[in-house]
Amino acid sequence: MEEYVGKLWHRLVTRAAGGHYPEAAVKLKDIDRVAGVFFRALGGDPGLRLAAATADAHGARRSFLSRLAGSDERIPRARMDESTLRLPIMLDVLPERSLNRELYLWLAALAAAQHEQEFAQLDQAARERLRSAHAALFGNEDPAALDAGTLELRHNQLATLCTLLRWPGLQARYQRLLAAVLAVRPDPARLPQVEGERERLICQAMREPGSVRQLPPLPAKGMPHQPVQLWLGAFSASPELILASGQGAEAESNAEFRPDDKEDQRQAHRVERVQDEPEKHGLTLATTIENILSVAEFIKVKRSTDDEPDDNAADAAASMEQLALMRNEERIASKVRFDLDLPSAAEDDVVLGEGIPLPEWDYRKQLLREDHVRLQELRAAASDPRAAPCPLPEPLRRTARHLHRQFAALQPGRRWLKGRVDGTELDVDAVVRAATDRATGQHPSDQLYLSLEKRERDLSCLALADLSLSTDAWISSEARIIDVIRDSLLLFGEALMATGDRFALCGFSSVKRSNVRFHRLKDFEQRFDDSARGRIMAIKPGYYTRLGAAIRHASNILEKQATGRRVLLILSDGKPNDLDLYDGRYGIEDTRVAVIEARSKGIIPFCVTIDREGASYLPHLFGPGGYAVIRDPAELPARLPLFYAQITR
Amino acid sequence: MTSAIPFYQAAGNEIEIFEHAWKNRLPLLIKGPTGCGKTRFVAYMAARLGLPLHTVACHDDLTAADLVGRHLIGDGKTVWCDGPLTRAVREGGICYLDEVVEARKDTTVVLHPLADDRRLLPIDRTGELLEAPPGFMLVVSYNPGYQNLLKGMKPSTRQRFVSLRFDFPRPEQEQAILIGETDCPPDLAKRLVAIASALRALKDRDLEEAASTRLLIYAALLVKDGLDPVEACRVGIIESLTDDIEVAEGLMEVVAATFGR
Numbered sequence: 001m002e003e004y005v006g007k008l009w010h011r012l013v014t015r016a017a018g019g020h021y022p023e024a025a026v027k028l029k030d031i032d033r034v035a036g037v038f039f040r041a042l043g044g045d046p047g048l049r050l051a052a053a054t055a056d057a058h059g060a061r062r063s064f065l066s067r068l069a070g071s072d073e074r075i076p077r078a079r080m081d082e083s084t085l086r087l088p089i090m091l092d093v094l095p096e097r098s099l100n101r102e103l104y105l106w107l108a109a110l111a112a113a114q115h116e117q118e119f120a121q122l123d124q125a126a127r128e129r130l131r132s133a134h135a136a137l138f139g140n141e142d143p144a145a146l147d148a149g150t151l152e153l154r155h156n157q158l159a160t161l162c163t164l165l166r167w168p169g170l171q172a173r174y175q176r177l178l179a180a181v182l183a184v185r186p187d188p189a190r191l192p193q194v195e196g197e198r199e200r201l202i203c204q205a206m207r208e209p210g211s212v213r214q215l216p217p218l219p220a221k222g223m224p225h226q227p228v229q230l231w232l233g234a235f236s237a238s239p240e241l242i243l244a245s246g247q248g249a250e251a252e253s254n255a256e257f258r259p260d261d262k263e264d265q266r267q268a269h270r271v272e273r274v275q276d277e278p279e280k281h282g283l284t285l286a287t288t289i290e291n292i293l294s295v296a297e298f299i300k301v302k303r304s305t306d307d308e309p310d311d312n313a314a315d316a317a318a319s320m321e322q323l324a325l326m327r328n329e330e331r332i333a334s335k336v337r338f339d340l341d342l343p344s345a346a347e348d349d350v351v352l353g354e355g356i357p358l359p360e361w362d363y364r365k366q367l368l369r370e371d372h373v374r375l376q377e378l379r380a381a382a383s384d385p386r387a388a389p390c391p392l393p394e395p396l397r398r399t400a401r402h403l404h405r406q407f408a409a410l411q412p413g414r415r416w417l418k419g420r421v422d423g424t425e426l427d428v429d430a431v432v433r434a435a436t437d438r439a440t441g442q443h444p445s446d447q448l449y450l451s452l453e454k455r456e457r458d459l460s461c462l463a464l465a466d467l468s469l470s471t472d473a474w475i476s477s478e479a480r481i482i483d484v485i486r487d488s489l490l491l492f493g494e495a496l497m498a499t500g501d502r503f504a505l506c507g508f509s510s511v512k513r514s515n516v517r518f519h520r521l522k523d524f525e526q527r528f529d530d531s532a533r534g535r536i537m538a539i540k541p542g543y544y545t546r547l548g549a550a551i552r553h554a555s556n557i558l559e560k561q562a563t564g565r566r567v568l569l570i571l572s573d574g575k576p577n578d579l580d581l582y583d584g585r586y587g588i589e590d591t592r593v594a595v596i597e598a599r600s601k602g603i604i605p606f607c608v609t610i611d612r613e614g615a616s617y618l619p620h621l622f623g624p625g626g627y628a629v630i631r632d633p634a635e636l637p638a639r640l641p642l643f644y645a646q647i648t649r
Numbered sequence: 650m651t652s653a654i655p656f657y658q659a660a661g662n663e664i665e666i667f668e669h670a671w672k673n674r675l676p677l678l679i680k681g682p683t684g685c686g687k688t689r690f691v692a693y694m695a696a697r698l699g700l701p702l703h704t705v706a707c708h709d710d711l712t713a714a715d716l717v718g719r720h721l722i723g724d725g726k727t728v729w730c731d732g733p734l735t736r737a738v739r740e741g742g743i744c745y746l747d748e749v750v751e752a753r754k755d756t757t758v759v760l761h762p763l764a765d766d767r768r769l770l771p772i773d774r775t776g777e778l779l780e781a782p783p784g785f786m787l788v789v790s791y792n793p794g795y796q797n798l799l800k801g802m803k804p805s806t807r808q809r810f811v812s813l814r815f816d817f818p819r820p821e822q823e824q825a826i827l828i829g830e831t832d833c834p835p836d837l838a839k840r841l842v843a844i845a846s847a848l849r850a851l852k853d854r855d856l857e858e859a860a861s862t863r864l865l866i867y868a869a870l871l872v873k874d875g876l877d878p879v880e881a882c883r884v885g886i887i888e889s890l891t892d893d894i895e896v897a898e899g900l901m902e903v904v905a906a907t908f909g910r
């Protein structure tokens with residue numbers, strides 16, 4: 001009851017405080033795809049990820065009611081860093097839905113505006129205009145020496161100008177947004193003197209971008225201005241800044257932190273890089289210029305997800321305003337090399353047969369070592385409760401239905417086959433040819449009929465998934481790589497069922513050369529039914545990646561398929577490696593030879609990887625057209641079937 | 650064959666290369682994305698050199714017999730009827746095989762001896778062996794944009810050709826093409842090209858194929874005929890590029906940002 005009343009009061013007083021128009025709200029999740037396409041089309045960096053923005057404390061003056069309601073203390077602001085474009089999770093600051101939507105798109109356009117290529121697209125007059133604005137704003141000052149507020153003021157004016165010059169069609173939209181934003185900003189005349197002057201200048205900067213160089217400094221007790229909704233809180237560093245501070249190289253590692261992606265509550269965190277200083281212990285205070293009123297504490301408690309995924313970590317993170325990322329000397333658990341315990345015989349999957357001997361290529365001796373590797377075929381025990389038959393998981397069903405429809409179109413319908421011995425219609429071409437052959441004294445063919453037949457695609461495909469321990473890594477707080485691979489296999493099966501292509505699904509891992517573990521999840525002869533799905537649901541990560549042996553075995557299976565074309569599709573998350581010398585060059589060279597062998601058997605190998613560095617070694621293994629890198633692992637389940645459709649069309 | 654030379658705006662030295670290949674009796678392969686001007690280039694070169702042009706649009710059911718020819722029955726006797734390739738070899742001129750990778754594999758049997766220095770076309774049905782006259786040139790084209798494991802040119806075929814890569818023209822050139830092709834106002838051409846270059850940045854990410862010059866010409870023609878520019882871009886460009894509603898919506902925002910709505 002108390003809780004209910006509390007909620008009601010909160011809603012009431014928040015409403016009374018004003019500044020929000022809930023009925024006009026536009027949510028990021030409703031517009032993120034449109035905004036993403038728009039951002040990239042306008043020249044935004046396609047490598048940037050679109051995500052929800054952090055709510056930042058701004059410290060600006062608030063009305064009595066809004067202070068009472070506790071609303072707006074922290075406002076999410078659009079901002080950019082090297083790897084992400086962050087937009088507010090919801091916009092309801094303008095009174096009309098269409099305006100809030102346009103505001104999202106404007107922010108996306110603004111974020112796209114600061115690229116050199118865009119500059120090159122401008123005509124001469126616009127370039128001059130922009131150059132003079134840049135000179136007027138920055139002059140010879142070193143941007144690195146400016147404080148964040150001034151930098152924001154100048155950068156946004158420049159970006160606004162650039163966007164409007166490059167896309168003159170946005171002018172009308174900008175004017176509409178400007179009028180709406182100005183209407184909800186405080187009246188300068190009612191603010192204390194300096195603050196009023198600052199507010200007036202900010203409005204001028206919005207009206208005539210490029211005209212305001214600096215705001216007068218705040219007096220000691222003054223309050224900062226309201227955040228400008230038309231501007232970005234921060235731009236990813238401009239090229240000369242990146243070069244100057246040498247931060248460019250770090251952009252990549254920044255991307256590895258992925259915040260909670262849960263639909264509505266997804267919240268983002270500001271991440272701060274912290275130097276790990278072993279001699280200092282205890283508490284470090286971290287403040288940034290934007291966070292004048294906030295103090296975030298940094299306590300040296302490391303939450304490393306690799307040892308044990310800690311459910312509480314997500315909760316703990318949600319309540320923090322700022323997270324600290326640290327680089328230290330220790331390596332993460334999965335990189336440590338030690339021999340792993342194999343599951344006890346009772347626990348393990350059923351071993352099928354004695355162990356299959358396979359050769360391996362030793363590049364140092366340039367020699368194929370016969371019977372060097374033993375491969376075990378495994379299948380989940382029928383009695384294993386983890387691999388019990390189960391239907392397709394609910395979250396995948398919608399995508400599966402969609403794929404069914406798409407792939408049914410790929411299936412060739414019935415068509416007339418020419419030159420048949422038997423059929424329902426005469427093949428006029430063939431009959432004429434036979435008549436001419438007879439007339440010219442040659443032996444005429446007896447294949448004179450057309451028949452309407454369902455033509456199969458005459459294609460078999462074996463999908464081979466990497467189940468090594470590296471797939472145990474978390475890509476978001478909900479999914480590990482193995483989960484993504486599992487979903488991919490499930491959806492891939494659904495899609496191939498619709499095409500009517502023959503297919504098998506397999507997985508592999510290895511512990512040295514004596515024990516390459518090859519899981520047969522679905523054979524060519526088996527139906528893709530609930531028991532096959534159950535086996536896929538039961539896959540678990542373990543051990544290492546002896547890719548060469550797995551490819552050899554898979555090609556031996558594929559070779560027996562009596563179809564015209566045979567595709568070996570490999571799903572991987574990294575380089576081949578194993579405990580013994582199967583690492584680095586040795587593993588790569590052996591895999592390369594295995595791929596070449598597969599090709600010589602008439603098999604078409606193709607590798608889909610989520611390893612971002614894949615492009616550095618995959619051309620060597622699979623040839624220039626033989627692989628694809630998917631940058632965002634979460635996209636793999638949906639992309640893989642489409643990819644298959646594309647490469648086999 | 651019309652005597653008028655069709656409009657063509659050169660993007661580089663392709664005209665010169667074509668003429669060198671022609672003089673030296675070398676076959677030519679043109680690769681490039683759809684709608685970037687491959688077919689128009691060949692038509693232009695045929696007119697420029699005053700050669701007859703035999704175009705064959707290849708499809709997945711096109712056999713060697715469709716290229717070479719077949720017997721027909723007429724008047725109580727059989728009549729041999731030349732296919733387009735044979736006709737081109739007999740008469741001289743350019744034989745242009747559009748989207749050659751689509752054709753059946755058995756077509757390579759007739760293309761190989763014709764494309765290398767032998768320049769021969771054997772017709773097994775009639776027992777003829779035609780030698781291509783100096784006035785004959787083989788030109789093929791295909792679109793390497795799609796990564797496809799099953800269709801592709803075999804290296805042995807590919808290495809019989811002089812190869813030209815086509816891409817979308819630079820913005821100024823593309824504007825000139827739009828103006829030359831549709832006689833539209835320069836401002837419209839500029840805006841359409843701006844849309845196209847924005848959309849081309851989305852290839853392989855949000856779009857399967859980049860917006861072609863051909864689509865821009867469609868849009869320009871529609872606008873010139875009185876259709877609202879935003880609507881013309883929707884039907885002429887955006888909807889032809891994607892079926893995804895959200896992507897289309899995002900692309901329409903680019904159009905709106907160009908024409909100002």
